[in-house]
Structure formats: C-alpha cells, structure tokens
Amino acid sequence: MSLDKIKVGIVGGTGYTGVELLRLLAIHPAIELSAITSRGEAGLPVADMFPSLRGYVDLPFSDPAQADLSGCDVVFFATPNGIAMQQTADLLDKGVRVIDLAADFRIQDVATWEKWYGMKHACPDLIAKAVYGLPEVNREKIRTAQLIANPGCYPTAVQLGFLPLLEAGVIDETLLIADAKSGVSGAGRKAEVSALFAEAGDNFKAYGVAGHRHLPEISQGLAGMANKPVGLTFVPHLTPLIRGIHATLYAKLTKDIDLQHLFESRYIKERFVDVLPKGSHPETRSVRGSNQCRIAVHRPQGGDTVVVLSVIDNLVKGAAGQAVQNMNIMFGLAENTGLEVVPLLP
Amino acid sequence: MSLDKIKVGIVGGTGYTGVELLRLLAIHPAIELSAITSRGEAGLPVADMFPSLRGYVDLPFSDPAQADLSGCDVVFFATPNGIAMQQTADLLDKGVRVIDLAADFRIQDVATWEKWYGMKHACPDLIAKAVYGLPEVNREKIRTAQLIANPGCYPTAVQLGFLPLLEAGVIDETLLIADAKSGVSGAGRKAEVSALFAEAGDNFKAYGVAGHRHLPEISQGLAGMANKPVGLTFVPHLTPLIRGIHATLYAKLTKDIDLQHLFESRYIKERFVDVLPKGSHPETRSVRGSNQCRIAVHRPQGGDTVVVLSVIDNLVKGAAGQAVQNMNIMFGLAENTGLEVVPLLP
Amino acid sequence: MSLDKIKVGIVGGTGYTGVELLRLLAIHPAIELSAITSRGEAGLPVADMFPSLRGYVDLPFSDPAQADLSGCDVVFFATPNGIAMQQTADLLDKGVRVIDLAADFRIQDVATWEKWYGMKHACPDLIAKAVYGLPEVNREKIRTAQLIANPGCYPTAVQLGFLPLLEAGVIDETLLIADAKSGVSGAGRKAEVSALFAEAGDNFKAYGVAGHRHLPEISQGLAGMANKPVGLTFVPHLTPLIRGIHATLYAKLTKDIDLQHLFESRYIKERFVDVLPKGSHPETRSVRGSNQCRIAVHRPQGGDTVVVLSVIDNLVKGAAGQAVQNMNIMFGLAENTGLEVVPLLP
Amino acid sequence: MSLDKIKVGIVGGTGYTGVELLRLLAIHPAIELSAITSRGEAGLPVADMFPSLRGYVDLPFSDPAQADLSGCDVVFFATPNGIAMQQTADLLDKGVRVIDLAADFRIQDVATWEKWYGMKHACPDLIAKAVYGLPEVNREKIRTAQLIANPGCYPTAVQLGFLPLLEAGVIDETLLIADAKSGVSGAGRKAEVSALFAEAGDNFKAYGVAGHRHLPEISQGLAGMANKPVGLTFVPHLTPLIRGIHATLYAKLTKDIDLQHLFESRYIKERFVDVLPKGSHPETRSVRGSNQCRIAVHRPQGGDTVVVLSVIDNLVKGAAGQAVQNMNIMFGLAENTGLEVVPLLP
Known part of the structure; x- marks a missing residue:
C-alpha cells in the first residue's frame, strides 16, 4: 500500500x-x-x-x-x-x-x-x-468541496436530459414532463414484498404519481438551470430490469433551434455524457455497469414538442459511479480514473 | 358439435x-x-x-x-x-x-x-x-357489422385512457402526450434479432419516436372523441415483459372537474374497463391473460396536469380478447362469453 | 348462492x-x-x-x-x-x-x-x-379422506416422473437423482432478500444441497412406489421464472423396456398428467397457470440411463390446483371441475 | 500505437x-x-x-x-x-x-x-x-501453440468441475451425469424464434437430450483426465438468464476422500478457478462479466454421491475471456492481463 x-x-x-x-x-x-x-x-x-x-x-x-x-x-x-x-x-x-x-x-x-x-x-x-455533486453542472465547486450531496438516480437522468434546453432557454419551463422508468435495484437491497422477483418480475407499473421524493430535488436542479422556478410533472415507473433508468422527457419548444447541435455542443467535453446521433434510441443496456449517460433528442414530426431520451445505470452514474467521479474531481485525479468500465452488452 | x-x-x-x-x-x-x-x-x-x-x-x-x-x-x-x-x-x-x-x-x-x-x-x-372494433365507443355499430377492424394494442390502451377526458371536453386536445410501454410479445412471433431474449431482456428503450404506425390510428380515434383534430405526441417503449401495455397519458386540464367521478361514471357499465380507486397505480400483471383494461386517473399536486395510467394485456384486450368480445357482440352473445378468465397473478 | x-x-x-x-x-x-x-x-x-x-x-x-x-x-x-x-x-x-x-x-x-x-x-x-393427496397414487383414499396432506411442489414433479419406473421395477432404486429447478414464487410471498428481483433475477443457483425439506417427503413417496427404501440425491435450484418447476430425473435401467409405452399406459387415464411424444422436451410455460403435469422420457444414445423430464406449475399442480383436484375427488365432483384453464403461452 | x-x-x-x-x-x-x-x-x-x-x-x-x-x-x-x-x-x-x-x-x-x-x-x-485451450489442463502446450481450439461453454464448466475427481481417480468414471443450465446468449445473436424474449423468457426447458454437440467434446476432455473412456450423460437446459452457465455434476465416489481439500489443492494456483468454502452454492451472477469459474463440492448426507456445482459466464470463461486468457499465455503476458474485471452484481 x-x-x-x-x-x-x-x-x-x-x-x-x-x-x-x-x-x-x-x-x-x-x-x-x-x-x-x-x-x-x-x-x-x-x-x-x-x-x-x-x-x-x-x-x-x-x-x-x-x-x-x-x-x-x-x-x-x-x-x-x-x-x-x-x-x-x-x-x-x-x-x-x-x-x-x-x-x-x-x-x-x-x-x-x-x-x-x-x-x-x-x-x-x-x-x-454541501455541494450538489452533478459534475456537469458544478464541477468547479466540487473540486474544493468538503461535503458532496451525491445526486439521486432519477434526478441525474432527468437533469442531464433537460440541461441543454433550460440553459439555452428554448423551452417553456412551466410545462415539463419527466416520464421515468427504473430497474428494481433502485429500490435497494431491502426485504420488501413489492421488490420480490415474483412481484416485480414480468410486471410494469407507475408509483408515487402523487409525489416522489426526487421531485423537489429535480425541480431545484432544473430551476437552477433555468434561473427561475419550473413546473414539472414527474412520474416514476418500476420496470423489470435489474439496473437502468430510462427517462423520457417532454417539453414545448419556444424557439426553433438545431437541437442536435445544442446537445452535442453542450456535452462535447463531458466524458460521461454521450449524445447519440440524430434519430437514435438509447438502450439502458448500452450503459450497464458503466458511468455513462447516453442521450438522444427528438422532435417528432417536426412539431413543437421536444422529446429527450436519457439513460443511465442507476447504480453507477445514478449513484456509486458518480460518487467516484466526484471523488476524482475532489482529489485532482483524472475524472475517469477507475471508471473506464466498458458496458456489459448483452 | x-x-x-x-x-x-x-x-x-x-x-x-x-x-x-x-x-x-x-x-x-x-x-x-x-x-x-x-x-x-x-x-x-x-x-x-x-x-x-x-x-x-x-x-x-x-x-x-x-x-x-x-x-x-x-x-x-x-x-x-x-x-x-x-x-x-x-x-x-x-x-x-x-x-x-x-x-x-x-x-x-x-x-x-x-x-x-x-x-x-x-x-x-x-x-x-369496416367498423372500428372498440366496443366502448362503437358497440352499436359492431352489432351489425360485417367487417371489424380490430384495434391495435397501443391504440386500445391509449384511447380508453383519454376517452372520458375528450368526450367531456375538459383537456387541451392540442397537447396530448402518450408515453406507452409494451411487452415484447407485441413484436410478434417473428425471428428478429431485436426481440431476442439476450437483446430485449434486462433492457429498456424507446423506439419509433419519429413516427409509429399506431400514431395515425390513435389520432383518428381521439379526434372522433373530441370531435376535432388532436395534437398527439406518442412515444412507444419496449420493456422486458412478455405481455402487457402500460400507457401513461398526460394532458392539460381546461376545466376543474372531479376526475375520479368522470372516469367511474363513463365506464360504470363497461365489463372490461375497470376504474381503480383514487390514488391507485395499476400493474400490468393485474390484467395478465385477461380482457380487462384497468385505469387510474391522477392530478399530481393538484396542478392542471392530468395523468392517466391505463394497462391492458396486449394479446387479449389489445388483440385476441377484444376480437372475441367483438364476435360476441356481433352474434348477440353476452359480451363476456368465454372471457371470464381471472388474471394470472403472480 | x-x-x-x-x-x-x-x-x-x-x-x-x-x-x-x-x-x-x-x-x-x-x-x-x-x-x-x-x-x-x-x-x-x-x-x-x-x-x-x-x-x-x-x-x-x-x-x-x-x-x-x-x-x-x-x-x-x-x-x-x-x-x-x-x-x-x-x-x-x-x-x-x-x-x-x-x-x-x-x-x-x-x-x-x-x-x-x-x-x-x-x-x-x-x-x-391424513391421506397424501397425490391423486395419481391415492385417488381412492382421497375420496373418503377427512384430512388431506397436499403434496409439495418439488415432490409432485419428482414423484410423477419416477412413478412408472418404480412401479414397474425397471430401475435401480438405490441410485436416483432428481435435479430440480423452481421458479421464485416457490419461495412464497415473503419479504426476503434472497427472493428480490435484483437478487434472483438474471441469476441461477442451487440451494439446500446438503438437505432440503422435500427430500424426506419425496423419498417416502418413492419408497411407497418401489415397495422398498430408495436412495435419492435431490438438488433443488432457483431459476428466474415466476412460476414453474422442471425436474430432470436420472436413473439406471435394470431392464430393457419400451419406456414410452410404459409411461403412456400408466398415465392414459390421468386427466392431469400428459406424456409427450417420444423425443419431446416439455417447457414450463406449456403448463403455466394450469393443473397439468407434462412428462417426457428419454434414453440418451440408447444407453442404460433413463432421463425423465417433468414440468408443472408449482402454484397449480404443485399447490392450489392439486388441492382443488383433491377437493373435487372428496366431494364426488368431476376431477377437472373448475380446472379447465388453458395454459398461458406466451 | x-x-x-x-x-x-x-x-x-x-x-x-x-x-x-x-x-x-x-x-x-x-x-x-x-x-x-x-x-x-x-x-x-x-x-x-x-x-x-x-x-x-x-x-x-x-x-x-x-x-x-x-x-x-x-x-x-x-x-x-x-x-x-x-x-x-x-x-x-x-x-x-x-x-x-x-x-x-x-x-x-x-x-x-x-x-x-x-x-x-x-x-x-x-x-x-491444434491445442485445446483449457489453460487449467493444457497451459504448457498453449504457450507455444500456433492454433488454439477454444473450448465450448458447457465443456468449460463441466470439465473444470469433474477435473479434480477424475485426475485423482476417486469416482466411477462410467456413470457421470452433467445437468447443465445455460443462459440464452449461449444460442448466439441469431434471429431464431426459440430464442425470442417471449419464447425463452419466464420459461425453462431441457433440449438436445438425445445428443448435443458438446457431448463428444466433453467426453474427450474427461477421458483425457481419467486416462480412459468415460460414460457421460449430458443434459443441457435453457434458463431465462442472459449470461451464465450452471453445471450440476453427479458422480459415484469410489474412495473416501476429503473433497474440499482435493478441489482446493488442485486449483490453488489457478487465477480463474475459485473453489468456494464448504457448503457453498455458487450463483451465476457472482461471475457475471468476468473470466472466473466458481466451484463448490458437496457430498449430500455423507453418502457416496458427490455433487459439484460449477458456474461460469458463458461469454467470458466460456468463450471470449478464455480466448484472451489463451492469447495472454501464448504471448507471454501475465495470464490475467486485461481480465481483471470485477463481476457485475447485482
């Protein structure tokens, strides 16, 4: 040693x-x-x-x-x-x-x-x-932080998806919708009937529609990006995956803009955010076991609704991996130290 | 015989x-x-x-x-x-x-x-x-129809979820969002790599965001309920279930109304649409193998966004079961003849 | 009523x-x-x-x-x-x-x-x-029984698989092997970490190799069929199914005999035991939700090892369905009353 | 470069x-x-x-x-x-x-x-x-080989499980049973109906009981270890995992011996074979994504049947990982170069 x-x-x-x-x-x-x-x-x-x-x-x-x-x-x-x-x-x-x-x-x-x-x-x-440990937003503060609040899993996927749009001010921030789906490991390693294989397997459901603890965390983050309060509807779902979050985000465009370019330029220097080519649909397994967030942005039928698809591994970029990324930043290491794990596919 | x-x-x-x-x-x-x-x-x-x-x-x-x-x-x-x-x-x-x-x-x-x-x-x-075979909308026409166009799986779940809202004229019909999740049997029994266990298992993804064949079918149906064209964003997803569709629907309320009562009264006579108690989250397995559609309606934080959760078994109410229901109506049988199958849970 | x-x-x-x-x-x-x-x-x-x-x-x-x-x-x-x-x-x-x-x-x-x-x-x-409620063995006693001990799930699949061989005395009863695989619902609806989706999903393991409670139950039943004590190695496994048991049974033949005929003739009158055609491999899903046991018998490469494949739905023929079958017999009803449920496939 | x-x-x-x-x-x-x-x-x-x-x-x-x-x-x-x-x-x-x-x-x-x-x-x-690329058997020949036949997935799991017993000559080699279970990725990335999610999911079945291509490969390897022909019954099964093989092996002991010690001493120098403590049950997920083989050996009720449980990731130790291990040996690299991947659990 x-x-x-x-x-x-x-x-x-x-x-x-x-x-x-x-x-x-x-x-x-x-x-x-x-x-x-x-x-x-x-x-x-x-x-x-x-x-x-x-x-x-x-x-x-x-x-x-x-x-x-x-x-x-x-x-x-x-x-x-x-x-x-x-x-x-x-x-x-x-x-x-x-x-x-x-x-x-x-x-x-x-x-x-x-x-x-x-x-x-x-x-x-x-x-x-405490510094909120989302490096893509707070990297400089993280360097010198003594105390990091590591973001939640849903908040990571949702915030990284809305970030370019809110920073650029191109959507109606009062009418945001985040329809998010999580694997069952997000419920933790706790003995609970609802997370049993025979309950959560071959089954899909929403939960916490009336209010989930990640709602205020996400709203706080999005408001910071928009520099004003936001209106967010957040509906989490449980899906029979072990790992993975897929956030499907909806917003109304207020400006005509090249969305693909907006996302690519915002994240071009980010090691752990990967903007997929136009027309892509990221799969949760494409980040399985890795600290990557993969994002695609769509504008169906050329209308004024923007749809963002954002996937992470809830246990890595949504938890432990982001924590290690934060540690790397805090201690002056290369941000990807120990995090170059190729996703497990299939 | x-x-x-x-x-x-x-x-x-x-x-x-x-x-x-x-x-x-x-x-x-x-x-x-x-x-x-x-x-x-x-x-x-x-x-x-x-x-x-x-x-x-x-x-x-x-x-x-x-x-x-x-x-x-x-x-x-x-x-x-x-x-x-x-x-x-x-x-x-x-x-x-x-x-x-x-x-x-x-x-x-x-x-x-x-x-x-x-x-x-x-x-x-x-x-x-051809009569569009959604009994909850077209029952009388179905009785005498010679040709039934049996609805698609997504269209059934989405239309039954929006129906009471559009008929009552209480939402902005220009800004509808249907975030739908389907089990893999929806892809059919065809030899395709994307539907392999090792591809679709432990994985979640959206697909067809740019446009899915069920979009015009759903839009046509919703427009009929609203008596005017509608604006719909429809995003289908593949989830590692064998059977089941979960549609999560979002709309903006234009009137303050008792949503629970609206849904219950609209469907009170429908054998195969079950409105769950306030605050419920229907699970796909609660309809597994049965012709039931179960629906819950929410208004998160009392805001003006209504969220409808609608689940069906894509192979039953979303296909074969609805076809039998249509046959029963066409031949003057009790609508539930042969369809009293208790869902398989777990 | x-x-x-x-x-x-x-x-x-x-x-x-x-x-x-x-x-x-x-x-x-x-x-x-x-x-x-x-x-x-x-x-x-x-x-x-x-x-x-x-x-x-x-x-x-x-x-x-x-x-x-x-x-x-x-x-x-x-x-x-x-x-x-x-x-x-x-x-x-x-x-x-x-x-x-x-x-x-x-x-x-x-x-x-x-x-x-x-x-x-x-x-x-x-x-x-108490009468042991395996109708294929004890039907007459069940008719008049006041108290039924409904068989365990593994014991049902294993006993029905070995039954024709032991009754006919064509295998070495001192060297029986039962390699059995169960879905997770067999663990019950109890909050236990080991049965969580994120533990039992995408995972396979043996358990209880040193001794499982169903071992003495199976041995007792097999001894009854053989009219002498038997030597049994029983290894249960947990497989990421919700429902289903697949027992793979191995024994050494002591007589040259038409195995297919032996099994078919033994079970020809049994409504809930289905002997598949020669060369078949029963799938657990072929009995999903039903009271059926499906069995195939093999003699690989014409050697003296017989391999029996036996599948049931652990919650039906392995529990509740067999209990209803027993009730039907006890009360003089047709044995299949209420049990004509077509298996759910896919 | x-x-x-x-x-x-x-x-x-x-x-x-x-x-x-x-x-x-x-x-x-x-x-x-x-x-x-x-x-x-x-x-x-x-x-x-x-x-x-x-x-x-x-x-x-x-x-x-x-x-x-x-x-x-x-x-x-x-x-x-x-x-x-x-x-x-x-x-x-x-x-x-x-x-x-x-x-x-x-x-x-x-x-x-x-x-x-x-x-x-x-x-x-x-x-x-060609050198058969099972390093635990053929390491020295692999070093200088020009052509490696990389072992099959089932053969790797089965051979490593029987190896210590056959080399030590403590079992009846004429009566070996290998009951093996594989994840669906073992079928390859080919468009085949039988490997669809809706076919292989929530389902368990044996296949190829009459004869599987890996049978002669395993028999050849086991015969080499025993220095004489062996009698093997090999039954493969398909289980709803993406990755993983679990081989459950049965043999009759011909000598009273400390099995735990036999296995531990045989594999003590092997980086990629891990003998678990007495009484263990290896899980397939404990090797998910890694080149590890984990083995436990049991003697139920102290009888003369030995039961070996052997797990690998079929795509790693059962294919690509073992191939890299062979390459490392061939080129004089440390055997674990590039292979220190911690298994993904959960």
Missing part, C-alpha cells in the same frame, strides 16, 4: 450502492480501502456476503460504533437517508471529506427536505456548505 | 395473436373451430406447435390455398398487415363476417394508411364499411 | 398459494367461498390486495381469531408450516374436512418430520389419518 | 462472442486492434451496431474478402462452425497465430467431428496441431 493513496472509508456497505462502490473501488488505482462498516454484519468478510468480490476485497465489515474513520481522506455514506447527517459534522471537523450517496444534503431548503423525508434535519447549517 | 354453434375460421394461426385466439376460443362455449390456416405449417397439428393447447385443440393447420372458409360464420385474420384486405371481399360476398386483427381496415383515410403501411390498399372501398 | 354449493374456507389467504386458490375457486361452479382469514390483513377487501381478483372476490379478509369455520364443508390451509396442525383436530371434530397445503401432515414418521421442520408436532395422532 | 503491441484481428465481429471479445480487448493494455471483419456489415462502424463500445472501438467492420489479416500477430475467429477451418492454414503459413472460438478444431477424431457437425472437415491435418 502506497502512502500516497487516498484512504477511503465506506459507511454502510451492505446495500446495492455499497457493493457497487466496492466493485468500482476494487480496481481504482489511486485509493486504498480503509474500512467498510455495517451495523448488522460486523465481523463478516465482505466477500462472504458478495462472492463477486472474492479476490478483490479482503476486509471484513467493521462495527460502525468502533470504526475510526478519522484517518480517512474521504468517507462515502451508502446508508439510508438520515444517517449521514448525524456523523458528517464530526468527520468534517477532523478534516475528512464526505460524499453522501443518500439524500441528506441534496435539498437546500430545509423545510422542503423535512416535509418530503419526514424527519427533522440534524444539521441544517451544513446544508449550505 | 352443436349445429347452433358459431363456426369459426382463423387465418394465420401461428403467431401470438393466433395462439391467443385459440387459447380463448378453446373454452368458448358457443363456438366451434372449423379451420385454422397456416402457409408454412399446413398439416401440422396445432398442438404440436403449441403444447399448451394439447387436449384443447385437435385440428391441424390447413393450407390457406385449399381451406374453404365459406362455411364459417366468422373468420378472424391473425395475419401480417396486407393479407386480410386481399381475401375479405370474397368472404363478405359469401356471407362470412370478418374480424381483422391486423391494420388493414383501421384507418379511414386511404392515403394515410398507404403512407404509414407502405403498400397500396387492395380494397379501399371496403374501408368505409 | 345455492344451498347445494360446497362451502369453502381458506385460512391464510395472503400468500401465493392463497391467491392462487382464490383465482381457481373464483370460477369454480360448485363452490361458494365462505371466509378467507388473514392475521395481518383482517378487514381489508381481498381484491384491494390482489387487484387481479376485482370483480371475482368480494369478501374481505377476516380475523382468524373470530372467523367461524365450522359451517364450512372444507377448509384449505394456505398457511406456513405448523399452523394447520393446531387447528385441524377441532375442525375435523366439527365435521369439516381439511386440506393442508403446507407440510404438517405430509411425513408419516413423526420423528423425521420434527427433525426436518424443527418443531414439535402438535397432533401426531392425526398424521396416520 | 506502440509497435510493441500485439496486433489483433477478429473475424466475425457481430455475434455475442465477437462483441464480448471487443469489450475485453477494448481495455487490454497490450494489444491493438487491427481489423474486425463482417460479411454483412462491412463499412459500418462497430460502435454503431454496439453503442456500448462508443468511445472504445473506432474501427468499422471490414469486408472479409478484402481484409488483409496477414499483418496480425493473432487472429480470433468468432464465426459460426466451419469458417475458421477454411482460413486457418493460410494464416498459419503467414506466421499468424489463430484462436478459434468455434468448434472446428475441438474434436481430435475427424469422423466424430464430421458426424456431430454435419459437414466435411476442410483441413483434417491441422486438427492434430
């Missing part, structure tokens, strides 16, 4: 974002893994729970009550909502940078956060210090 | 709509199956190709060139587009009623049909005589 | 065997449903939990503590192991016949049962009175 | 083994891709057909009739059976080493090959020069 390597801690390593972080970090050349905690599985070798990591991760889970993370350079929270906010202040005080993959620091307005997440925020003063 | 039974012929019995017709007709108490034709499989017992029908269907496929369908009371065409239009006139002349499950008679405007289907229509004069 | 109808109660209606019983009984012409109990869901309309039953089942779940099942003609237990044995004696005393879909009465040797199921048996005296 | 890099050609790049080779070679540090041919797609950029490769593979497919592969150091044939045998002699003459992922050189006995593959062999004299 090199003294130069970034010392990484992971809090909550037994969920899907945790194991995905481990998959990516296992072959990351610039880090060393210091500790992975789990309340329920302390003492168990990580690779006993996830045999896919045999030969790559030798550590056991450690007890969060006893793990000393103060020696880490950066700590990832791959925990349920409400955990990171209790431990972040202490870590920051010790000079440890924090990347929260949950939602604790994503919403700038505390009251909004508390309404949607149904709990009192433990450290509202830290929210303003 | 009773002399009173309806004599049924099926042209093209080897595709998914064909075998689905056989599944439903096998236990239909009022029909007898006279002939099933197949160009490629003449002579082969039907149950050799589809072992699920062993014990239910004893007939072999017969050669379409030799089969005499003139003794049938009704003939179903479960053929590719462009076949029925070549044989229908002759059958009608002989007093045989025809139900076409393909698209030959769905579009009233011949030029539109020829543009989208890429061939010359063989009998444009018959188009006007 | 006719006074002549069989009054049916179901204890434990919220699992997959429960909802499957309801699917089948909903259109059974000779029964009326008196009560469905659920500890956790008392008061909830059944169709609110299972929308597939809307229009078919109007009852709410009732509280098992308050439900009076003594007026029923027959009660099905669709409960976890260990429940039926606590309530059966009381019901039998009141003249109510009982069909247990769990394992409480399947093993005749109490010590064996207690070892594999890890609990003390509540009514060992009743075990001898 | 470094002059030192190994120049690689691929013949037939549009199938699943082709795209999988490209996925692995895209990030292989010691090679450069010179040409990829395709009869049907000449001129098309590879990444247009497989968007997952965008940014990794810039080449178009080239016309096999015009492509000059003589400048390559090694050429992979990812073609249907019968192609490589027509071009190999010419390439070898020019000093190009060849790795055939198809079956042309797998069977040493020409008559056997011609019988099972139904064609005349084009260059029977080359068969003896």
